[in-house]
Amino acid sequence: MSDNLIPAIRGALPELRPAERKVAAMVLAEMDFAACASISALAARAGVSEPSVTRFCRAVGCGSLRQFKLQLAHSLAAGVPYQAVTIDKRDGAAALVHKVCDGIAAALEDVRERIDPAALDDAAAAISAARRVCCIGMGSGSGVVAQEASLRLLRLDIAASAHSDGQLQRLAAGMLGDGDALLAISLSGCSAEVNDSARIARRRGARVIALTQPGTPLGREAQVPLLLPLSSASTPYSPGVAQLMQLAIVDMLAIAVALRQQPAVLEKARRAKAEAERSRSAGAAFAAAASARP
Structure with missing residues (x-):
């Protein structure tokens, strides 16, 4: 099992059964909830049965729900997962710029x-x-x-x-x-x-x-x-x-x-946009004139 459970869940997606994929979608969207919720709450939130939650845990390399929740909590605490990269608490501003932009670019791609x-x-x-x-x-x-x-x-x-x-x-x-x-x-x-x-x-x-x-x-x-x-x-x-x-x-x-x-x-939309821009220009000109008064 990977040290960081989040990439492991994403990597397992193509191999999961439909019900297990629903659990994965819910976990990835609501990780804080998933790290603390009971099996009945997880099943209800994902719209699946409790056995499907158990099978999902095993499919991503965890022997039990308890192990899954511990590993997920550890993954969240160890670093901030951001798309395909991991932002660490020790990262400086320059690293954050690169990692955030890389994450956004990967998502849009x-x-x-x-x-x-x-x-x-x-x-x-x-x-x-x-x-x-x-x-x-x-x-x-x-x-x-x-x-x-x-x-x-x-x-x-x-x-x-x-x-x-x-x-x-x-x-x-x-x-x-x-x-x-x-x-x-x-x-x-x-x-x-x-x-x-x-x-x-x-x-x-x-x-x-x-x-x-x-x-x-x-x-x-x-x-x-x-x-x-x-x-x-x-x-x-x-x-x-x-x-x-x-x-x-x-x-x-x-x-x-x-x-x-x-x-x-x-053409109607173009005229409406032109009117809005004209109003903004008039407002800016008025503000400039007012600021120039003694």
């Missing part, structure tokens, strides 16, 4: 190599045809990405909204119907609020697009799953990497939607 172009095209088609699009996500990671997604779509003259509150998500999902789309964003794919909202939207007839990892409950709930590379899952110490990956896919999606728009819509 993983996205480029493993994102499914057909799924991206399907998602763009669903959004382009939608009467309105509701973007949802929880917390400072996926919630912020949902806000960014709605802003990108608004710039394309698409009626888009974003919600990061669980009750508002469910309410907004219940207002959707045929001809609408829900873009649900969750790295772990295990958020009860987001998953409930996806189920509600689908029952109402909306098209559900999920930006998540493979093998998650959210991915199974969606008609169009946009899957982040599992091997590049974030850790509690590197949330920015996962967010950058999500934003990269949102950018791809927005551009794919823009390419489907009619010339009149794109």
Whole structure:
């Protein structure tokens, strides 16, 4: 077994059974939780049986859940896992610059190599045809990405909204119907609020697009799953990497939607951007004039 369990889990992914892969996805997304949780809590969070958790532990080289949790806790304490590199407490600023940039570059390269172009095209088609699009996500990671997604779509003259509150998500999902789309964003794919909202939207007839990892409950709930590379899952110490990956896919999606728009819509978006820039320039000129007064 590797001294650092995290790379060992990622390396074992291709050989894991589907249920074991769900456990791996949950562990990589929520390592602090996994290092402390009981077997029943781990099974419930991953959406698998308790024996599947035990088999996962053995598949990554641990004889028992107890050994797995000890090894995971040791891995987290020994160094800060950051994608394919490990940041050590002894690293100086220069080392951090290189390691952080290397981690981000590796993650984006993983996205480029493993994102499914057909799924991206399907998602763009669903959004382009939608009467309105509701973007949802929880917390400072996926919630912020949902806000960014709605802003990108608004710039394309698409009626888009974003919600990061669980009750508002469910309410907004219940207002959707045929001809609408829900873009649900969750790295772990295990958020009860987001998953409930996806189920509600689908029952109402909306098209559900999920930006998540493979093998998650959210991915199974969606008609169009946009899957982040599992091997590049974030850790509690590197949330920015996962967010950058999500934003990269949102950018791809927005551009794919823009390419489907009619010339009149794109011209309208261009005029709106020009007006915004003109307002900023006028504000800057006013501020400069005010500061020049005696």
